[in-house]
Amino acid sequence: MxxxxxxxxxxxxxxxxxxxxxxxxxxxxxxxxxxxxxxxxxxxxxxxxxxxxxxxxxxxxxxxxxxxxxxxxxxxxxxxxxxxxxxxxxxxxxxxxxxxxxxxxxxxxxxxxxGYRQERGRELQQIAEDAAARARETGKPVALEPMSAYERKIVHDAVADLGLVSESEGEGAGRHIVVFLES
The missing domain is CATH 3.30.300.20 (K homology (KH) domain)
Incomplete structure (x- = not known):
């Protein structure tokens, strides 16, 4: 061999x-x-x-x-x-x-x-910014409304860009994002 x-x-x-x-x-x-x-x-x-x-x-x-x-x-x-x-x-x-x-x-x-996704993307960016501001003000996790996987990806990216952490929780149609300060 x-x-x-x-x-x-x-x-x-x-x-x-x-x-x-x-x-x-x-x-x-x-x-x-x-x-x-x-x-x-x-x-x-x-x-x-x-x-x-x-x-x-x-x-x-x-x-x-x-x-x-x-x-x-x-x-x-x-x-x-x-x-x-x-x-x-x-x-x-x-x-x-x-x-x-x-x-x-x-x-x-x-x-x-x-252009629905483009407009929705702007809305999701605002949702991420508002959640980040609430998490910073209160120091507590902020749970968002359920959304599709595509929309959750946009929010996760926006939250990361803002210097905070996010996780998806729940299952199926109830899957949603929780935004919190990095520990």
Whole structure:
């Protein structure tokens, strides 16, 4: 039996070309996810007879799909957001399943309709700032209302940026964030 050679190019770190190739492959996979998701959503909009334009963007290792309208008051698209973004969350999961069915890869794509997630992101930032201020004033933990995993991630990041600590507690629909001072 021959002993493997541990010296030489086989043990070297990947060169820049290999690293760039892997990154390009990842972007290509994300672009494919975006195309599949856009096709799925376009068909859904056609079936429902809803007007909307679909934009695809790849950033930070995720595919972002936005459905927008030239009409400021597109009630049909707003209905696809639903109260508290519930319908949007369901559509995002269905879109992820469509990508999974086509690629055999789980997707972390983010779906936004009529800028709801952008606006909600600003609200979540304010919620995080208010909770951090209350925790600093009282020295006690501050529990927030339940929210989706995506929204909790935004709040956790905002709280960390403010120099405080947060944890998710509870299960299912009752999962929420607690903000507290670092001990």
């Amino acid at each position: 021959q002993k493997p050679d541990t010296e030489g190019p086989e043990t070297a770190q990947p060169d820049e070309d290999e690293t760039a190739g892997a990154a390009a492959g990842s972007v290509s996979r994300l672009e494919e996810e975006g195309d599949i998701a856009a096709d799925y959503l376009e068909e859904l909009l056609d079936i429902a007879d809803i007007d909307g334009d679909i934009d695809i963007e790849v950033r930070n290792g995720r595919t972002y799909i936005s459905i927008v309208s030239e009409d400021e008051e597109n009630e049909a698209l707003e209905a696809l957001v639903g109260p508290g973004g519930e319908v949007l969350e369901a559509l995002q999961e269905l879109t992820r399943l469509a990508v999974l069915a086509s690629t055999d890869n789980r997707s972390r794509l983010v779906l936004d309709i009529t």
